[in-house]
Amino acid sequence: MTILALETSCDETSAAVVRDGKILANIVASQIQLHAEYGGVVPELAAREHLKNLLPVAQSALGQAGVSMPALDAVAATQGPGLPNALLVGFKAAQAVAYALQKPFIGINHHEAHLYSPWISGDPPAADFSNFQPNVSLIVSGGHTLLVLVESELKHRVLGGTIDDAAGECFDKTGKLMGLAYPAGPVIDKLAESGNPLAYAFPRPLIHDTNDDFSFSGLKTSVRYFIRDHPDLLADRQKVCDLCASVQAAIVEVLVKKTVRAALREGVRCVTASGGVTCNRALRRDLERACRKQGLTLRLAEPGLCTDNAAMIGILAERKLLANAPLPPLDEEIRPGWVLA
Numbered sequence: 001m002t003i004l005a006l007e008t009s010c011d012e013t014s015a016a017v018v019r020d021g022k023i024l025a026n027i028v029a030s031q032i033q034l035h036a037e038y039g040g041v042v043p044e045l046a047a048r049e050h051l052k053n054l055l056p057v058a059q060s061a062l063g064q065a066g067v068s069m070p071a072l073d074a075v076a077a078t079q080g081p082g083l084p085n086a087l088l089v090g091f092k093a094a095q096a097v098a099y100a101l102q103k104p105f106i107g108i109n110h111h112e113a114h115l116y117s118p119w120i121s122g123d124p125p126a127a128d129f130s131n132f133q134p135n136v137s138l139i140v141s142g143g144h145t146l147l148v149l150v151e152s153e154l155k156h157r158v159l160g161g162t163i164d165d166a167a168g169e170c171f172d173k174t175g176k177l178m179g180l181a182y183p184a185g186p187v188i189d190k191l192a193e194s195g196n197p198l199a200y201a202f203p204r205p206l207i208h209d210t211n212d213d214f215s216f217s218g219l220k221t222s223v224r225y226f227i228r229d230h231p232d233l234l235a236d237r238q239k240v241c242d243l244c245a246s247v248q249a250a251i252v253e254v255l256v257k258k259t260v261r262a263a264l265r266e267g268v269r270c271v272t273a274s275g276g277v278t279c280n281r282a283l284r285r286d287l288e289r290a291c292r293k294q295g296l297t298l299r300l301a302e303p304g305l306c307t308d309n310a311a312m313i314g315i316l317a318e319r320k321l322l323a324n325a326p327l328p329p330l331d332e333e334i335r336p337g338w339v340l341a
């Protein structure tokens, strides 16, 4: 089965061609530079940029895959959640292509697709999901922090999520307080390498709560007060590195502890993670350690599939088609507030 998938829910324009669980092409045009000067994603600019980029990105995905439009068996796109005008661009384009080709159209929940990205590649590869295991999945990005119990393929239940800021937002906003460029997550990751994570003590919000919710706004506020009270610190590169390492340690410890605790409580033997923050090396390393200590298998999405991409949309669409899951009618609309249940 050959599927063209489009993803335009936020600030990445992406098109992928997948076939039989394999990615033939996965093109991502990132808008990071465009939004950097505003310190965050500007929804109207994102939508216009998707309009500009979508056709070339889709053409280059089809070209790289060596697939012509008539050879497609289905077309998929992100239906939600996401920025309304951004979603509309990819979703309506995909519906139009499906209609013109008279092929099935599959609208995909972006978060459900994130649950699949750790299984697409990696060691051992499981593109056909033959080694799928029930797992607790951490989805951690600039907009979301979710813990999901994935009981079987296509069957999942959200255990908890952030009650305020997402973890990526916490990286980005605390980085902004330090004067770092947007998005600050990768910069903090880099600077933290030369810093001491024990240099400054920041709160680990909700770490001892038995529920699976997260909260990062209090941590952000305590970094704000800390910088207000120690303004000279920002002029000292080593101290900035120490600050980055200390903030990162607080975020990572909460994510790791709560994810592993949920997995043990739910009785699954596997943990997975995806979303932009899963690129963070400290998070990858500490999850690895914690899972090994508890005898849990860990599957991390590879960095290129952690951030938003159309390959995960196409892979999930294919699984749904193979499982004969009910497809939305072709006149379905976007669902910007679509909450994963």
Ligand code: KG4
Pocket (backbone or CB within 6 Å): 010, 140, 141, 142, 143, 144, 167, 168, 169, 171, 172, 183, 184, 185, 186, 189, 275, 276, 277, 278, 279, 280, 281, 306, 307, 308
């Ligand atoms: O999944 P994503 O590309 O977009 C959405 O937010 O949906 O995630 C972007 C987020 C940003 O907050 C960015 O700072 C964070 O992921 N991020 C990182 C790293 N790479 C990306 N955070 C910490 N360390 C990183 N290496």
Ligand code: ZN
Pocket (backbone or CB within 6 Å): 110, 114, 141, 275, 276, 307, 308
């Ligand atoms: Zn995402």
